[in-house]
Amino acid sequence: MNKNRKNIYYEWISIITEIYNNLPDVPALTCPNCHKLGIDFQFIGDLQTKIGYMAIWCPFCLHGIHLSRVRIPDTTQAFSFDTSAEEISKRIPNFIHVKP
Ligand SMILES: [Zn+2]
Numbered sequence: 001m002n003k004n005r006k007n008i009y010y011e012w013i014s015i016i017t018e019i020y021n022n023l024p025d026v027p028a029l030t031c032p033n034c035h036k037l038g039i040d041f042q043f044i045g046d047l048q049t050k051i052g053y054m055a056i057w058c059p060f061c062l063h064g065i066h067l068s069r070v071r072i073p074d075t076t077q078a079f080s081f082d083t084s085a086e087e088i089s090k091r092i093p094n095f096i097h098v099k100p
Pocket residue numbers: 031032033034035036058059060061062063
């Protein structure tokens with residue numbers, strides 16, 4: 001395991017914590033990969049149970065992570081599982097998934 005790569009993964013995880021702690025007013029977040037400001041995120045899931053997954057990505061270098069089985073906060077706009085793939089792709093770009 002490349003140590004540096006592992007650190008970048010944990011930096012992405014800490015960004016998620018920051019998003020959860022600051023919703024609905026998430027400050028501009030720095031990308032662990034390219035260091036630009038402007039991390040974006042989207043929750044997708046079951047709007048009744050509020051469980052789903054979360055995509056977090058950098059719109060500049062198109063790196064990010066995907067977390068499954070997360071709690072969807074009430075303070076964020078989430079897509080339901082019924083949302084079409086086309087609709088989701090308009091919101092979430094194809095990005096490279098950073099692995100632990
Ligand atoms: Zn980036």
